[in-house]
Amino acid sequence: MGGQLLALRIPHYFPPERSPELVEALKRRFKVNAYERATNLNRIGTPFVNARGNEAVRELYLASAPDFLRELRAVCNVCAWPIDRLRLEMDELWPAGSVTLKIDGRTCFVGLTRIFENGSFARPHQDSLRRDGPDLIIARSIKDQLAANIYLDKADAGGVLQLWSRRLPDDEYEAMKQAGGHGIDPESLGAPDAQIAPEVGDLILFRSSHLHAVSKIEGRPRVAASAFIGYWGAQEPLRFWS
Numbered sequence: 001m002g003g004q005l006l007a008l009r010i011p012h013y014f015p016p017e018r019s020p021e022l023v024e025a026l027k028r029r030f031k032v033n034a035y036e037r038a039t040n041l042n043r044i045g046t047p048f049v050n051a052r053g054n055e056a057v058r059e060l061y062l063a064s065a066p067d068f069l070r071e072l073r074a075v076c077n078v079c080a081w082p083i084d085r086l087r088l089e090m091d092e093l094w095p096a097g098s099v100t101l102k103i104d105g106r107t108c109f110v111g112l113t114r115i116f117e118n119g120s121f122a123r124p125h126q127d128s129l130r131r132d133g134p135d136l137i138i139a140r141s142i143k144d145q146l147a148a149n150i151y152l153d154k155a156d157a158g159g160v161l162q163l164w165s166r167r168l169p170d171d172e173y174e175a176m177k178q179a180g181g182h183g184i185d186p187e188s189l190g191a192p193d194a195q196i197a198p199e200v201g202d203l204i205l206f207r208s209s210h211l212h213a214v215s216k217i218e219g220r221p222r223v224a225a226s227a228f229i230g231y232w233g234a235q236e237p238l239r240f241w242s
């Protein structure tokens with residue numbers, strides 16, 4: 001959280017031999033939705049970013065979060081849902097504990113599962129709670145935003161996580177963003193500072209407030225359960241949401 005590390009990789013955080021079973025169970029139980037702004041990238045769950053500037057979508061997001069969390073745990077009956085396990089372990093490790101982000105006293109959804117189909121990718125982008133929920137008082141004092149991804153399947157080729165140690169100021173980032181699309185043109189950036197090809201079972205933590213991208217997927221889908229982890233300072237709890 002002090003900013004010295006760009007990413008941390010923990011192999012076999014989830015037992016790789018159990019991944020196919022979990023991915024199948026998730027797909028059986030839940031509806032797989034397309035990402036609105038990215039072709040071929042599918043998801044199980046609704047990200048908070050979808051509620052940006054839309055009260056009705058935010059209401060739906062918050063209303064469905066408790067049931068969604070319960071269902072994810074039930075589907076993952078082979079073992080603990082890996083995002084829960086991570087939050088609980090962080091709770092024990094972090095002096096001020098680790099909680100799910102609350103909005104008006106209500107629990108956020110956490111555990112969005114991204115399914116990158118053949119040909120999909122994520123352009124360089126920065127994730128920001130302050131941008132997604134500009135009205136949230138809690139978002140104003142956030143100091144940094146990490147992403148945690150637990151990889152449940154990998155592509156035949158591609159799907160490399162690319163990280164830059166740069167963070168563009170919000171106005172500059174907005175100005176460079178593709179109109180109506182997601183992320184910025186990779187041509188406008190230099191080569192990434194780190195590249196990680198995730199293996200099944202890996203947990204990778206990185207600073208999602210900084211520029212990051214996923215290279216084009218080839219072949220089988222790449223699947224990852226994810227969470228954002230907000231850092232509000234050393235004396236504050238870590239907060240998880242998707």
Ligand SMILES: O=C(O)CCC(=O)C(=O)O
Pocket residue numbers: 114122127147148149161208212214224226
């Ligand atoms: O799937 C990945 O490796 C990273 C996806 C991403 O953009 C994020 O977790 O913020």
Ligand SMILES: [Fe+2]
Pocket residue numbers: 125126127147208212
């Ligand atoms: Fe991201």
